[in-house]
Structure formats: C-alpha cells, structure tokens
Amino acid sequence: MTAPGAFDEALKSEPPLLVHGGKQDFLEPAVKGTTEVLEGIQRVAANSVKRVIFTSSFAAVGAFGREDETRRVYTEQDWNPVELDQIAEDDKRLAYLASKKFAEQAAWDFQKKGVNWDLVSLNPPMVYGPLVHRVSNSADFNENMYALTRTQGLARAHLLAMDVAEAGDNRFIICAGTVTSQQIADIFRLNVLGAEVKTPKGMPGAKTLDADAYTADTAKAEKVEKVWGLKWTDMRDTFKDLGKQLLEIEAAEGQ
Template sequence: MTRVLLTGGSGFIAAHVLELLLKRGHSVVTTVRSQSKADKIKQAHSDATKDSLDFFIVEDVAKEGAFDEVVQLKPSFEAVIHTASPFHFNVTDVQKQLLDPAIIGTTGILQSVKKYAPSVKRMVITSSFASILDPFAGARPDHTYSEKDWNPITQEQALENPGNGYRGSKTFAEKAGWEFLEKEHPNFTLATICPPLVLGPIVHYLNSLDALNTSNTRLRDYINGTLKNSSDKEMPGPYIWVDVRDVALAHVNAMERDDAQNKRFFTTAGFFSNSEIVQILRKNFPEYRDQLPPESWKGGYRPTPHYGIDNSRCEKILGIQWTTLEQSVVDTVKSLQALRSSL
C-alpha cells in the first residue's frame, strides 16, 4: 500500500484514477475545491474508511503555498498524482484562467513537496498531447510524434486565444516540472502522462449533462441532435484519442513501476474521426438515429497524408492494452444515459 496525494479529485480523469487507487488498496487523500465535491465523492465511496480515503479543500491551486498544508498531513505521503489543471475554452483571461492555474499549480506543488514532504518518492503529473504536438506545423506527413517532441509555442502565442492558451498552459507546466527536477534535485522522481482527446464513461455523481468534460460533449451533442446538421468539414482536432480508463491506468502504473520513473508517456489509442463515432452510435444506439447526421455524412476525416504516432513506451513500460473506440463510445453513452435517468 502507498500513501498517495491526488490533486483535483473531482476531475474527469482524476475520478477514474481515484477509483483505481482504491481498488488496488492504496491510501488516498484527494484535494477538491469545495466541501460539496468532497461529500459527493465520499458518498460514492461509502465503503472507504477515513484511513483509505480522505479529503482536503484547495480552493485555488494558483495561490502561493496552496499545497503547503496538505502535503504535511500524517501519515506521510509517499507519492503524489497531480491532475488539477483547467481544460476548457470558456475563457476571458487566458493568463489568469489557463496559464496561471496550470503553471503555478504545478510548480507550487513541486515546491511544497520538496520543502515539506521529503517522504514523497514519486510524482506523476497529468500533461497533454498539447505539450507534444506542434500546432503550427499542419499535417506533418513525414513526422511521427512521440515523447521526444515538444510544442514550440511561445508565451506571446499562448496569449493570442483560448486554444493557444490551453496548449501553452500544458506545455509550460510540464516543462516547468522537468526543469524543477533538473535544477532542484528533489527526493522524488517524475513521470508525466500526455493524453490527446479523452473519451470514456463519466463518473455520474460528479457531472451533469450541461457540465461534462470538454471531450465528451461531442458525444452528448450527437445523441441529443445538436450536431445533426454538422458540416462535412468538421474536424476532430488532433485526430487522436484515448479512453479515460487507460489514462487512469497509465497514472497509477507510472506511480507503481520502477522503470516508469523520470519518463514522459504519450498515451493514445490511435486515430479516429467524428464520422467513425457517428457510425458507432448508429450501430449501437438505433434510438438516436434521427438525431444523428445522415449516413452519407463524412465529417471529421483527418487529412491524408498526416503525421504518425508512437505509443510504444506506454505499451512496453506501463503495460497498456488500449480500449477500442467502439467500446469507449458505447460505455460513454451508457454512462450519459444513466446520468439522464438519475435526474
């Protein structure tokens, strides 16, 4: 058993990480932004004792010393999984709403752990494919993206719009983590998890149909008819995806496995298109056929030729066997149906 601090426990990915940590017998303290979030998580894990699951309120991860108190809790922590970082584009101030929470939140917890929690030996941070992808290079048919790649975005470019702000926030935050490791020589190792678009079942007690994680909103909008008249030119962004349960497994295995230390992990199951998602919905959920784009719809096909991907490090070191797109879409829609029926 490992004593683990999990930040951002009410988040889409973190909720699955928490479930897996508890299943494997680890003792977890998770940070949340409000007592109401803590109460919902506690109620959902009613069998967990206070020794196996506890909570700590951190209202603002960008505040100086935000994690100073929690890292000093007893029993002492042996590992930290830091997932708390914003991912949305409903932004009016890129610096304050995207860059600061991601960068200051990451550097802040690293500093707090080094200063106050010498017992911590392993740190895992949620990053993103946004820190790998060069968003200015187009399809790059002659390039294969891997953990060796870094987004070249500048501070000036990051401030131009929310999309660039998100990409910059993930890139700068992850780089800050590796620079901290190199310059400060803390007692802990570091692993970073870099997923692209994340699909998969939601944790219904933390969600509403109006406030889903950004990636899953497209599935909601297909089955409710919002995207029925989508343009054939509609594109899925980076063209690659991963299931949230595989991302959660990557976090926990990166914490547990010796050979995962001080490495980045590009966690992607492969390529997809929005039209493939619609075909899966039409096949598995005939009740939504009238809400979906027509069978002739070809929206979201990626450009050909396009870049390649190398996810072999996740397979070899973390032992990930990727969930299929069909399984992920089906399970996600079933979770949305369960949420709707509970309202």
C-alpha cells in the same frame, strides 16, 4: 493555487496525492500551480516522496497547425512550438495549449534542480469515455480530435506508473490509436439505442482520416501496454458508454 504553501496540508496526506486542475486555469496559474506543488513537496515531504506523476497533455507535444504537420509522427521528444509572445490576450485556445507546455516544462526544470524523486509525465491526446463531472448542457462538450485515449485506460496508466521503476524521468504519449467522426457515428448508430436517428449517417465504414494527417509514435504506449500490463478498453465499448450518457444528458435538457 498559486499562493505559497497552498498545497502544504494536502501534501502531508498518505500517497498517492491526486491534484485536479481547473478548466479555466491558463498560463500563470498552470505554471505556478505546478511549481507550488513541487515546492510544497520539498518543504514538507522531501524525504517521503519518491515519484511525481504529472498529468500533462498532447497539447504540450503537438504543433496544432503552427508548423507543417503533413504526415508528421510526433514523439516524446517533441514540444509544442508556441512561445509566450505569440499568444493574443483573447486567444483562449492557444493559451490553454501553451499552459500545458509551460506547466510541464516547469515540472521538468524543477526536477533538474536535484531532488529525491523522479518524474513521470503522461501526455494523452483527446480522452474519451463517460464523463465523471456533471455536464448540464451539451454545448459544454469539448471539440474532438482523432487521437484516442480511454478515460479508464489513462487512469490505469497513472496507477501503473507508480510502481514501474523504469518509468522514472520519462514522458509517455498515452495513446490507444486513432478514431474519426465517421467511426464514432458508426458505433453510435449500431450500438446505442436511440442514437441511430440522432447521429449523422455519413458514409458508414468509410476511412475518413486524412492521409496527410499527423500521428503519434505509439512505441512507448505499446511498451506501457506490454511491459506495464496496461489494457485498453475496446473502442466500441468506449463510445457505446459515452453515447448512452450523451443521450441521457440530451434527455435531461428537454425536461
């Protein structure tokens, strides 16, 4: 994906073009993969592409413990403060977070060169919902965080971003709210048959989100909801569907 011309043939296809990132791609592949797509546009589709919708991440926004985040409210103006020389060779987590920042910055820098298309960056936090990719082992799941986006909601945001003129040249933290492990456990125990005996009870109904936790400014997300027409899936349905799938994966592991 970093080779010159790697995306040229795909870019000749009818819009929209969907580009999927690999899980193991960090730093150089992330940045060069991004710029190669954009350079490919300029080579073979400069006159036909009107907008590039970039799937970024809240990883490009938050500090993730590298700065004081006490009650901090992140906005689209914020960038992850990590620098290249701060990343240890074996620190894959930080390399992943940094790759999101530098890939998105590379896209914005490229767009400033003077092109015929505008750029929209969507920066979701943790994305929850039934998995599309195959997972054969529950150990392969990501660790969670408490800011929430539903898979279907994020997909719809991409589609809507294609047609909303004022979205151009903007970043959007696509966030439906917050969720805690206790809330997820409560939903599993009450709504997913078979999960009640496998899910820790904790303190049902308790508000366990740290009062000093950072949050994301949802003003733009609310605008996406009201002006663009994006409708979020109910949180209970999100985790109900996910819980059912988790039980299916667990059952398959035991076969």
